Amino acid sequence: MDTEGTYDARGARREPVPPPIDRQQPPLPSADSVRDAGGQGAPLWPPSSTGPAGGPAVPPAPMAAPFPAQPPGPPHSAGAPRQHGVPQRPVEVPAPPTTPPPTASGLTPGGLPPVGGQPYLTGPPNVAPAPAAPPVPVGPPGAPPAQHPFLEWLRTSRRLAEPGIWAFGYRPKPPEEPDRVPTRSLVIGALVSGLCAWLLWKLIINATLGSFYMWPFEQFTRDSWYRDKNGRFDAQAYVNMVRIYEYLIGAGIFAVFGKVGHWPELLRRLFAPLLRAMEEHNADPSRPPATPEADPAEWPELRQAGARDAADRLAHDARAGLMNDVDHARITQAWTSARAQPSRLAAFTDTVLRHGAAAWVHPSGARNLPVRIARHDLAVSQVRLGTAADDPRNPYQHRGVGLAVDPGVLGTSLLAVGPPGAGKTARLVGPVVEALCLQALAGQAAVVVVGAAGAGLGPDEAFDVVVKIGRSDSAYDLDLYGGATDADEAGGMLAEALLGDLTLTLPGGESQRASTAIAQLLGPFRAAHGRFPSVPELRELLEGAPSAWLALRKVLEATGQQTHARELDARERQAARPGDIGTVLAERLALLDRPAFAHFFKTDGASRPFSLRALEHPVRVRIDLPERGYAEASRLLARLVLAQFAESAVSRADRSLFACLVLDDASHTVTPEALRALQRLRSANAGAVLTLRTLDDVPQALRSALLGAVGCRMAYAGLTTWDGAHFAEVWGKEWVETRDVTDRQIISDEPLTKVLHFIRRVATGKAATAQSVTVRTVERERWSASELAHAVPPGHAVLSLTSVRGHSAPPVLVNLNG
Known part of the structure; x- marks a missing residue:
């Protein structure tokens, strides 16, 4: 039974994808060697008391908590609140055990078969395991042991409401009461009504108003009720009956006055906090549920399906502190795949018994990130961005609740606009990238982050691949053609990168001519040399250098490639015409033919290019653009990555992973083709996060189309009125009730x-x-242009979300520091 290796969300075998390392290090051991060293007859569970090869027992390393321990304070922050312009101090998270399960034999040292003929990920993980430390006592000697934070996180109730509401511990608010009477008025009215009721009752029973109140008593009572057995009048019985009658009158009077004085409403307000406290005490996650079937830490779904051994192993690891939220999400994903195919249940159980909480570990071997700066809930794949302000412009159900994003809303793409220093990178891009990296470790997502070098998008240890374009210490190169093997496909992506920002200014059809011109050169060159040309070679061909054309034609004629020779002849005739597009393409391509990029965009196998075709794997990629001195080249590369991502995400054979592209600065990258690509991502289980300083960085003809193409929109404080006018238009209007008072x-x-x-x-x-x-x-208007420009406080933003299923949330004012 094959239970080793890594499996994707559908249960198919996925090969490891470790980050780069020095080529001199030995390869990872194969699964056969691990089995031979460990023996075939050793029991899988419970763990043996001796280590490998009969050695001493090796205690398991302590597992990091699902999120850093919170200091006393508001529950909305993962640490000290981040101030405007000051980066939040990250909280160190102990690294979990990083030993992955043994891989199958026969793989390359990187463990991943090459994509497009070139391996894009090689070497063992670069995340060093943290040394095991003794557990820190959490209470005085003799005190009962405190519950592990992971169990408290796991047992906390979650309720999925409207898109964007933080589900962790969420409780819906009671219905809104527009005509709610103030509590002070209720108390005064209750006292006055009670005093009046008591006074009226006393006046009646003391016969101050007359004895008419006794008439019903005399008419509806019998004399036999207050006579003894001998028929004599019993004065005490009569007095008791009269008192009961007077008390009934008092009860009626107090009931009427209590209704007038709103006593039931006052009692509800006084006892509602007490009842709420009792409910919270009963739902306290620190208290284990009464039955194992109601305890998620006991994995009741596995027990109901018959995998009791696997459930016992996972429950043991959870109670022992060997499991974190990433492990839980990853194993839940694997269980979902196994449940869809019952034949995999035995393999699932066997893998869990072998590896426990480390089963199906990420190919890098990492089970957590080195640091976390945001609050995450991997049970529902959410990351918290802030708290909805208690503002009358916010819907009632959103006021004071946490707001978060998840793949369900990021699948419609998100656009954030705000001036520099508004917090786009620190309060939006950073948390979203961190959440996607955690989901990639859980085998649920693939993320590609593009930004300027030093933008603070996360440490290198948090990514599998870091491409530092323009730096000699970069371990990876970027595939200029996105792993494409078809000349027309590669030419279309490259033409979009070179001339995408000029599409609206060029004559009609120029973009298609540019794509054709590049394809007419890529096809013959690949047929002649078995690869696509490098940047200098392609530039020479676009410029029409006679030596380059002659050399290429000789190779084509020598190999009998007549079809590609005719393509080259057609391109030569077009290059001789005035105003040929090849000259413009060569000028734009010259931005990449610089000495700083001499070691990048290689196609001869001399470098290790990363291809976006790897989106079928749970990869974490960061691409650093050379912003200083090469601003135009950085914009060209950003358009190239956007075009390659859209093409690769849509053409994936396995779309079970959510693929997301994060562009920290999307200035001059939005083109007509990019807008069409954003709309296609929604149906391909993919999305994009774009940030802009202002909508002026987008051509005027595309601004409204951009806001309509994305489903999530975010306007930061400091927005200009002309930018706010576009948001006000796309958010539309609503019906409101107004009161006009005239004297x-x-x-x-x-x-x-x-x-x-x-x-x-x-x-x-x-x-x-x-x-x-x-x-x-x-x-x-929900939010007018003037309100967006002048009424949004610093550290706040207005956010509207739409899910891929069509559910939408209205624009909400969010406190990003909460």
């Missing part, structure tokens, strides 16, 4: 009234007036 002067013809009005005017200095209230329902 009109009272004019009277009666002499006495005139005298009273004159005295009032002399005493107060104001004429006698009467107020009239007009209530109307009008249509008004």
Whole structure:
């Protein structure tokens, strides 16, 4: 039974994808060698008391908590609140055990078969395991052991409501009461009504108002009720009956006055906090559930399916602190795949018994990130961005609740616009990238992050591949053609990168001509040399250098490639015409033919290019662009990565992983073709996160189309009114109820009234007036351009979300520091 290796979300075997390392290090041991060293007859569970090869027992390393321990303070922050312009101090998270399960034999040292003829990930993981430390005591000697934070996190209730609401511990608010009476008025009214009821009752039973109240008692009671067995009058029984009658009258009076004084409403308000506290005490995650079937730490789904041994092993690891939230999400994903195919249940159980919480570990061997700066809930794949402000412009159900994003809303793509220093990178891009990296470790996502070097998008240890374009210490190169083997496909992506920002200014059809011109050179060159040309070679061909054309034609004629020779002849005839597009393409391509990029974009196998075709694997990729001195080249590369990502995400054979592209600065990357690509990502289980300083970085003809192409929009404080006008237009209007109060002067013809009005005017200095209230329902903008520009406080943003299923949330003012 084959249970080793890594499996994807559908249960198919996935090969490891470790990051780079020095080529001199030995390869990873194969699965056969591990089996031979460990023996075939050793029991899988419970763990043996001796180590490998009969050695001493090796205690398991302590597992990191699912998220860093919180200091006393508000529950919305993962540490100290981040101030404006000051990066948040990261919280160190102990690294979990990083020993992956043994890989299958016969693989390359990197463990991953080459993509497009070139391996893009090789070597063992570069995340060094943290040394095991003794557990820190959490209480005084003799005290009961405290519950592990992972169990408390796992047992906390979650309720998925509207898109964007933080589900961790969420409790819906009671229905809104527009005409709610203040508590102070309720208390005064209850006291007054109670006093009146008591006074009226006393006046009645003391016969102060007469003895008429006894008439019903005398009419509806019998004399036999207060006589003894001998028929004599029993005074005590009569007195008792009268008292009962008086108490019934009092009860009726107090009931009527209690209704008038709103006593039930007052009691609900006074006892609601107590009842809520009792509910929270009963739902306290620190208290284990009464039955194992209700305890998620006991894995009841596995027990119901018959995998009791696997459930016992996982429950043991959870109670022992050997499991974190990434492990739980990863094993849950594997269980979902195994449950879809019952034949995999035995393999699932066997793998869990072998590796426990480390089963199906990420190919890099990492089970957590070195640091976390945001709050995550991997049970529902959410990352918290902030808290909805208690503002009347926010919907009632959103006020004061946490707001978060997840792949369900990122699949519609997100656009954030705000001036420099507004917090786009620190409060949006950083948490989203961190969440996607955690989901990649859980085998649920693949993420590609593109930004300027030193933008603070995360440490190198948090990624499998880091491409530092323009730096000599970069371990990886970027595939200029995105792993494509078809000349037309590669030419289309490269033409979009070179001339995408000029599409609106060039004559009609120039973009298609550019794609064809590049393809007419890529096809013959690949047929002649078995590879695509490098940047200098392609530039020479686009410029029409006679030596380059002659050399290529000789190779084609020598190998009998007549079809590609005709393509080259057609390109040569077009190059001779005035205004040929090849000259413009060569000029733009010259931005990449610089000495700083001499060691990049190689196609001869001299470098290790990374291809975006790897999106079928849970990879974590960061691409650093050379912003300083090469701004135009960085924009060209950003357009290239966007085009390659869209093409690779849509053409994936396995779309079980959520693929996301994060562009920290999307200035001059939005083109008509990019907008069409963003709309296609939604159906391919992929999305993009774009940030802009202003909408002026987008061509005017594409600004409204960009806001319509994305489903999630975010406007930061400091937005200009002309940018706010575009957001106000796309967010639309809503029906609201308005009250207009009008003061009109009272004019009277009666002499006495005139005298009273004159005295009032002399005493107060104001004429006698009467107020009239007009209530109307009008249509008004949710957020006007002026409000977005001037009413959004610093550290806040207005966020609207739409899920891939079509559910939408209205724009909400969010406190990003909460």
